[in-house]
Amino acid sequence: MRGTIQTGFGEPRDVLRVDEVPAPEIDDDGVLVRVRAASIHIGAVYGVRGLPKVMRPMFKSFIAKSGVIGQNIAGVVESVGANVTGVAVGDEVFGSCKGAFAEYAATTPDALAPKPANLTFEQASAVGVSAFTALQALRTHGQLREGQHVLVTGASGGVGTFAVQIAKATGAEVTGVCSTRNLDLVRSIGADHVIDYTQQDFTTGDPAYALILDNVGAHPLKDMRRVLTPDGLLLANGAPAPTGWVGGLGHPLKVTVASLFSRQQGRPFLSMENEEDLATLRELAETGKITPVIDRVFPLDDAVEAIAYVGAGHNRGTSVITM
Ligand SMILES: NC(=O)c1ccc[n+]([C@@H]2O[C@H](COP(=O)([O-])OP(=O)(O)OC[C@H]3O[C@@H](n4cnc5c(N)ncnc54)[C@H](OP(=O)(O)O)[C@@H]3O)[C@@H](O)[C@H]2O)c1
Known part of the structure; x- marks a missing residue:
């Protein structure tokens, strides 16, 4: 073969x-x-x-x-x-x-x-893998509930396109972050709001999100805190592309350590089929x-x-x- x-x-x-x-x-x-x-x-x-x-x-x-x-x-x-x-x-x-x-x-x-x-x-x-990751992030780790507001970064990617749809199926209000060319796609799969990351930094808004599923890893927890609700959760799924012996593992580690000092929790997770x-x-x-x-x-x-x-x-x- x-x-x-x-x-x-x-x-x-x-x-x-x-x-x-x-x-x-x-x-x-x-x-x-x-x-x-x-x-x-x-x-x-x-x-x-x-x-x-x-x-x-x-x-x-x-x-x-x-x-x-x-x-x-x-x-x-x-x-x-x-x-x-x-x-x-x-x-x-x-x-x-x-x-x-x-x-x-x-x-x-x-x-x-x-x-x-x-x-x-x-x-x-x-x-x-991408669908398992989206499901386990939102349901198991994020415990997303109907009516909560969730923000999904990398909303146009493998994990993000499943996450937007699963969050909508849960009855959540969904904001998707993506590039200009993907705005229509992310809207078409159910996002209530879209943010074009090439035009706007989503971490500069008001505290709105009970859950952030971050599939990109472009922002540290301290920036995300501004837009998380007081007891909100950041799931650090994505990280900058891995390099060298441990490159790429630092981001989830930093998020975990930073959340030790805050009510707003942040953590990585590993999906399992x-x-x-x-x-x-x-x-x-x-x-x-x-x-x-x-x-x-x-x-x-x-x-x-x-x-x-x-x-x-x-x-x-x-x-x-x-x-
Ligand atoms: N925890 C786990 O067990 C687990 C399992 C699977 C995957 N992951 C991780 O999840 C992450 C996402 O995986 P994926 O399969 O969804 O990747 P992917 O299919 O490559 O998608 C990434 C998407 O993000 C967009 N993007 C790039 N920069 C962005 C930014 N600054 N803001 C918003 N969107 C941006 C890209 O589109 P444009 O460049 O056109 O904007 C692309 O659509 C990866 O880091 C992967 O390692 C973790």
């Missing part, structure tokens, strides 16, 4: 290539999926670059045995192991695996759910509460360019590779 393999750490065009690789094998508990689409999130690019370097052992653990990278897929079940129940050959599914950017990927049944009938394979593959939240996201998609925003779609042969594109950091929603 053809797959996108990583040969070292570096820029995508230097260390990735699309080539013939052995198809993955499954054991009695495994599921083999004929991949129709796989989505790319910015974390996958950090894994290719191997930055920050301290995280390289973790990045390596995400690479399939064949060297193929990628995490989020949608496709059709090709075969199942003897012990597998609830998933059958021919089922249309979406979920996570190792080695997504290839024609076939092996995974386990708990990492898959039936593809929402109203989503294309491209859209279903986009309901991956799990079966229960996959089912929740599927339901949100099936009921039309989230519709993945697809940016660019690349054929598998152009996977390296696709990953380099996402690495530039200007995604509008999620970019996808199709097989």
